[in-house]
Amino acid sequence: MIDSHCHLADPGYDADRAEVLDRAxxxxLRHIVVIGESRASAER
Structure with a gap:
């Protein structure tokens, strides 16, 4: 399965990003496409 549009760079995931990925x-889930919400987030 592929998540083709997610916002894992969003600060709302800072506290539990690893847990979210573990559950996925x-x-x-085997692939994730993280979109850039802004130039700064795209560069991260």
Whole structure:
């Protein structure tokens, strides 16, 4: 499974980003496309 549009760079995930990714992998997700919300986030 592929998530083709996510916002993992959003500061709202700072506290639990690793946990979110662990749950996604456990659910069968294998690829994630992280979009750039701004130039700064795209460069991260």
């Amino acid at each position: 992998w456990a659910a069968g």
